[in-house]
Amino acid sequence: MQKHMPPSGKGTGTHTDGLSRDAVLNAALALIDRKGVNAFSVRDLARELGVYPTALYWHVPGRNALIAGAVALALRDLTPRRTPPDWQAGVRDLLRRYRQAVRAHPHIAPVLGAQLVSNESMPPELMEHILALLVRAGFEGAPLRHAYNTLIAAMVGFVTLELAPLPDEDADAWADAHRQRMQAIDPARHPLLAREMGRLRQGAFVVRATSGTQAPLDSSFRFWTETVVQGLAAMRAPPSGGT
Amino acid sequence: MQKHMPPSGKGTGTHTDGLSRDAVLNAALALIDRKGVNAFSVRDLARELGVYPTALYWHVPGRNALIAGAVALALRDLTPRRTPPDWQAGVRDLLRRYRQAVRAHPHIAPVLGAQLVSNESMPPELMEHILALLVRAGFEGAPLRHAYNTLIAAMVGFVTLELAPLPDEDADAWADAHRQRMQAIDPARHPLLAREMGRLRQGAFVVRATSGTQAPLDSSFRFWTETVVQGLAAMRAPPSGGT
DNA sequence: ACCTGAACACCGTTCAAGT
DNA sequence: ACCTGAACACCGTTCAAGT
Secondary structure, three states: OOOOOOOOOOOOOOOOOOOOHHHHHHHHHHHHHHHOOOOOOHHHHHHHHOOOHHHHHHOOOOHHHHHHHHHHHHOOOOOOOOOOOOHHHHHHHHHHHHHHHHHOOHHHHHHHHHHOOOOOOOOHHHHHHHHHHHHHHOOOOHHHHHHHHHHHHHHHHHHHHHOOOOOOOOHHHHHHHHHHHHHOOOOOOOHHHHHHHHHHHOOOOOOOOOOOOOOOOHHHHHHHHHHHHHHHHHHOOOOOOOO | OOOOOOOOOOOOOOOOOOOOHHHHHHHHHHHHHHHOOOOOOHHHHHHHHOOOHHHHHHOOOOHHHHHHHHHHHHOOOOOOOOOOOOHHHHHHHHHHHHHHHHHOOHHHHHHHHHHOOOOOOOOHHHHHHHHHHHHHHOOOOHHHHHHHHHHHHHHHHHHHHHOOOOOOOOHHHHHHHHHHHHHOOOOOOOHHHHHHHHHHHHHOOOOOOOOOOOOOOHHHHHHHHHHHHHHHHHHOOOOOOOO
């Protein structure tokens, strides 16, 4: 019944020969950092560790768990130790820290966006911290849950898109083709798109031909952060009449 | 040089025997709807079409293109024909329509969140429409680009998380384990999380044990939408002094 | 307890060959 | 123009066996 249960923390610790769950996950994260999640394979990882592929199954239930564990490592030091009194500063700080953490391991971005729930990558301290910020902002009851969902979506959403991987097989070929496609936009049918093309090419989702890894969207990220902070501030009280 | 170029639209059209790029992509979307993107395989698709796997390569360059094309199909009728005069209503409508489109094909959510850029899934009409809304809201110059990025992230972000697939192998086993994990939260270390547990289990990211497919987060989505609208409204003018 | 080794049932994609 | 058919170089995971 009870498998995948390594030496229990204490014990051994003398020789670095044996694999250990931690060593495996660290190696997995390193490999993902180099090749991306899609190209990440159990067999590659085993090769890297000088071990038969099946040896890994002693420490970890399978490929998915390897990825989830690696992502958890990447988010380990994300949560701040204290909740700042100013909730708006706290939100800004949270978004900034999350972005920093993912930027250190850009290839995990797709997993965070798409499989957030299915792994235990998200530390409970982070969720507690988010709730604390929102309680300080004055949310309670049902709206607290909605604000919680909103803040998590805000934290993950922008960064997932910003760091989304471009096709890395024939990277240059794709980039050229994409640039042409964008330059070929018909100004008659899409006037605004054509007019703003110059600016959008600098760094706009879908239009850009580079990933956020190479060309960070710093000022758009700040804009995003302010939008969220202002929006949450406005949502604290029930909408005051009007249209 | 020029491959993957089917009959050119006109012509034939008499017999439904030959594959045609469109038939292939439609079948791909149907298969993805049933099995999810991860489990989607070229060989399965070929089997379904009663054809050798390699036959598909005549109509489409490879697996990635199959997925991108299928996603593009799912977003085909997303863009509204006209830009409403009220930009706030337009934003609400856009987010709602996007969510509806993805809810019709929930398994494409991960791809949209993570690979938005790399495929041509995003129709140019949609980008034009987004720009039109934001111009109506009063954005121009650099802020227009930032608002564009913000609105796209807002459109994609929440829905990607809401419809993120849970582990579907041992679904029930995972759900039970996850519920226990959440129930075991230590109230001493995570007081707010423990206190709000009852409400959060109903439908909060990371905490919930069901996907948005089965348990939609309707009211949180409305909250999200309002937050974005209010936030954008606040960002139209430069922040007016104050702390 | 931890790893080897063989085996199973798959993959995506290439290339040459058919019609 | 469009598809067959064989082949290549991979996968993740199982199970029994070793030590």
